Amino acid sequence: xxxxxxxxxxxxxxxxxxxxxxxxxxxxxxxxxxxxxxxxxxxxxxxxxxxxxxxxxxxxxxxxxxxxxxxxxxxxxxxxxxxxxxxxxxxxxxxxxxxxxxxxxxxxxxxxxxxxxxxxxxxxxxxxxxxxxxxxxxxxxxxxxxxxxxxxxxxxxxxxxxxxxxxxxxxxxxxxxxxxxxxxxxxxxxxxxxxxxxxxxxxxxxxxxxxxxxxxxxxxxxxxxxxxxxxxxxxxxxxxxxxxxxxx
Numbered sequence: 001x002x003x004x005x006x007x008x009x010x011x012x013x014x015x016x017x018x019x020x021x022x023x024x025x026x027x028x029x030x031x032x033x034x035x036x037x038x039x040x041x042x043x044x045x046x047x048x049x050x051x052x053x054x055x056x057x058x059x060x061x062x063x064x065x066x067x068x069x070x071x072x073x074x075x076x077x078x079x080x081x082x083x084x085x086x087x088x089x090x091x092x093x094x095x096x097x098x099x100x101x102x103x104x105x106x107x108x109x110x111x112x113x114x115x116x117x118x119x120x121x122x123x124x125x126x127x128x129x130x131x132x133x134x135x136x137x138x139x140x141x142x143x144x145x146x147x148x149x150x151x152x153x154x155x156x157x158x159x160x161x162x163x164x165x166x167x168x169x170x171x172x173x174x175x176x177x178x179x180x181x182x183x184x185x186x187x188x189x190x191x192x193x194x195x196x197x198x199x200x201x202x203x204x205x206x207x208x209x210x211x212x213x214x215x216x217x218x219x220x221x222x223x224x225x226x227x228x229x230x231x232x233x234x235x236x237x238x239x240x241x242x243x244x245x246x247x248x
Contacts, residue, residue: 024134024193029103031131031224037076037107044076054081058089068100075101075108082115128193131224138174138190142227143201144220145208146236147183152214159211160185167204171195181229197221 060066061074075093078086090109097105107129132140145160152160157180168175168189177188191197201219209215218236220227 024128024137024139028131028133028140029107029129033103034107034129037072037104037111040072040076041079041111044073044080048080052077054078054083054086054089057086058093061093068098071098071101072104075105079108079112079115082112082118084116087112087116132222132226135190137194138172138192139223140176140188141191141197141221141223142186142188143197143222144184144186144227144232145205146185146216146218146232148214148216150183152180152183152185156212156214157185159208160215163204163208164189167200167207171200181232184229184232186227186229186232 057074057078061071061078066074075090078090087109090105090112094105094109110129128134128139130139132142134140147156161178164178164187165175167173168191172192173195174190175187176190177186179186191200198221201221205215205217205219216236220232220235
């Protein structure tokens with residue numbers, strides 16, 4: 001089992017036993033920004049210097065002469081305080097951030113809230129961010145099937161719609177959008193964190209194919225970015241595995 005699979009299984013276990021400990025970050029945040037943010041946070045926490053007054057840091061954050069990199073560092077320093085004052089300062093900045101720092105400021109706000117809750121409530125929360133965001137205890141995913149023919153007829157669309165809705169509802173999921181593009185069906189859905197989505201999709205295809213065996217077994221799955229039929233054409237032609245996941 002890979003480290004990623006082990007981590008996912010652990011999160012599913014926590015979500016089942018203690019769902020109140022899981023927080024899904026609703027906004028979409030690029031995975032590269034997430035990685036950069038947490039690497040910067042780790043560095044700042046290791047070299048923590050709390051001598052600066054949070055209000056002075058906030059002034060520096062709004063100083064137009066400071067570079068974007070400097071402002072990123074300031075936001076992370078405010079996060080590291082784990083106090084109400086620094087949290088409110090980040091919250092204030094988030095109301096009108098510079099365009100280039102919107103995602104970074106949002107990550108800082110969420111992380112500051114997590115630190116504050118941990119300090120005040122003396123309990124740990126797990127915050128989960130992804131490229132497509134989520135809501136409540138559900139992550140947003142996009143998955144796509146492709147037809148063995150060049151398109152789907154009315155009956156096939158009805159079968160697909162019904163089975164996707166059935167499987168998602170059965171597993172505490174929500175359909176946000178269902179589109180048919182050329183030979184593809186593209187579904188955007190909110191999926192509960194405890195659900196093994198790969199297994200659910202495999203069962204979904206098996207059930208749909210009971211009615212005419214018209215779907216290919218290949219599936220595209222991502223929680224990182226939006227997708228279109230041009231991308232899918234290339235992805236399905238280049239990859240022969242059954243479950244094709246976006247690596248972000």
